[in-house]
Amino acid sequence: MSAPEVVATYLVESYLPLEDAAEVIAGEQSTGTFVAVARETAELRRRFAARVVSVDELPPADLTHDLPGAVRIPGARRRRGRVRISFGLDNFGPSLPNLLAAVAGNLFELRQLAGIRLLDLDLPLAFAERYPGPQYGVSGTRELLKRPDGVLLGTIVKPSIGLPVEELRIVVRELAEAGIDFIKDDELMGNPPHSPLAERVAVVSEELDKVAARTGRRPMYAFNITDDLDRMAVNHDLVRDAGGTCVMVCVNLVGLAGLAWLRQRCELPIHGHRAMTGVFTRAPGLGIDFVAWSKLARLAGADHLHTNGLSNKFYETDDEVLRSITAVQQPLFESVAPSSLPSSPYETLPVLSSGQTPGLAPETYRRTNTTDLLVLAGGGIHGHPAGPAAGVTAMRAAWHCAVNGEDITTTAATNSALLQALETFGFPHA
């Protein structure tokens, strides 16, 4: 049996032959330095050198351009390819931070590369032994919500920040009474002086308890517990002790290691927000692709993970968003049957948000072909001309149509909330 290894897949651009560029990465990220040094024996290299597994040249891309400092070679054209490099697990052990040092450390700074992007990671099962992953996932979230099927429907409290706590109470009451499944804090709303988390938790919990007592269904509220780590743990306990059923964490802002640390202490589903992801995804020739990043966030324990939504207000195309949704739905350890995983199946719920409105439901369902989605409409619910409750009704009706193959315009003729929503927000994909 061969020793366990991590295989990292990169998009590489270089004026060197791609095979040489791949060897530069493998050398820098394992046994190499810029000169030959004593004690770097053949035996040492055999055991510890990273190994180029494959190099597949790709056609040149329109959008790419040289990264600063890229070494040009007279007469050589820039080549672009998909490169797979294998690192022995023995080089770093099953540790997320130390894995990153090898697969995503200094290599972004190499002059030999005109473009470098980490696309994907294949991880050995040793990581599953250290990281239990999502504690609730899709099925656990559905159980807590008593929604065994259908799309899960949520919203973000708006305005993002500054809402007095007694107004928050009214917003939450209205949304909960309208039958929403999920409400979350904005990522900008943590535990600020003007609206301490403890006050928000107290007021929101009171309202949710009242609704639960009357309807038997308690919406999930994802309190943003993002903070310095010790404070984040205190925030978690505060939510748990008040009967809360979800915490939200901005994964990049506390770090993957911070998320994994929380997971060890966490008793609630973790709603993973992706704020700041754009800083390493948006430059086409540099960075870390969402596919690779989302695997690490799931391993670290994200039960829900933001993927962006169709027709969003941000830069990503629908195809890119669909690729992210698919990534989150894939098995984390591809060659391993879920039943042989040491703990969880690493099932994470994709969260679609940004610019979501009822008119997007048919296209979203057609292209994802699943209801295992948490669809968040912020402005699309709060901006409904008849208020947030009508916004919830319209979203629910739109998704009912989408899933049951009913024409949304026909339904809108007898559903004024839906009609108003479609008139206000339109059909981005019509």
Place this chain on the structure above:
Amino acid sequence: MSAPEVVATYLVESYLPLEDAAEVIAGEQSTGTFVAVARETAELRRRFAARVVSVDELPPADLTHDLPGAVRIPGARRRRGRVRISFGLDNFGPSLPNLLAAVAGNLFELRQLAGIRLLDLDLPLAFAERYPGPQYGVSGTRELLKRPDGVLLGTIVKPSIGLPVEELRIVVRELAEAGIDFIKDDELMGNPPHSPLAERVAVVSEELDKVAARTGRRPMYAFNITDDLDRMAVNHDLVRDAGGTCVMVCVNLVGLAGLAWLRQRCELPIHGHRAMTGVFTRAPGLGIDFVAWSKLARLAGADHLHTNGLSNKFYETDDEVLRSITAVQQPLFESVAPSSLPSSPYETLPVLSSGQTPGLAPETYRRTNTTDLLVLAGGGIHGHPAGPAAGVTAMRAAWHCAVNGEDITTTAATNSALLQALETFGFPHA
């Protein structure tokens, strides 16, 4: 007295008028959403909306290009400018992760922007009350090393990974006997199965103790304790209990929040490695500049911080490196006298590394005009033809010449270690 605020400085590129692009950022990162929502009152906006402080148009840059998804406007040219935006501290409180949500969250994904980079941050003193910053800094490091003046000279254990512990012993002994100030693990060497940290700590400490007993001077060894956070704390204790005097942390791999968390428990100087910084610094039109990032790393507690060195093997130019060194040397709270800071002066030691050799000493000293530097030569010491001890001698002699205005070639005529080094590695700046 006005309420405390954070001022973030951005490089913005857009086809919108720059003032409009600045308002999009301010809106998205404080009170806005894509439609007007109930309860977003004028009073709420007055208290919580981020405010555009200044917009200074810059000439177009050669290297930049549109980020994907950037909205083009027919007839409009792309504009580029330096934009300062003020965020009330009350929006998030003095919390690093929550600060990031506002100044470095979703904004990188905005379609209205063809380029967006966080350049700098001016922080209010409230952050100093929460974050004590570096515990040792330049002066504390000098005290531990008994080197009140002169450049501090260090190296990285090479080969990067895979060295058997008994060979590590020999390397450390040789370096310590040659009078080196500082030795560090490679960032690729954490606590892997093939070379457990505990074994390395035991062997290295034994050798350093022997040298200290004989010479009265104990070199500082920065053990790489980067790991999952609870393990990182255990690693720290292991180093401390063995009499170690430094720990190394890859700041991006454990996160700024992870570093701040460690700082609260840490009794040793923290050597801050910058692996993975390139992922957010190298694309000219996207990301977070080293100037902004280094402030956060210092606040979080980095006693030493890697800045790269002149003539390095990575992509940065000498001017960029010098800008990074200067950034680390600046006061962290610019308008505040060090004596009125609640705890430390936030003094961090710049660490120059990558491709450093004796021939670079004169130019490095000429351009930095300081010896408050930790200069690390990896290959430049281990690759010396007469071995690492000669490598240390040559580096020390070269810096002596540089600081004392002596001609390095003249000195080399009577110093064979220096002569061999210059013959091997040359004068990158001659």
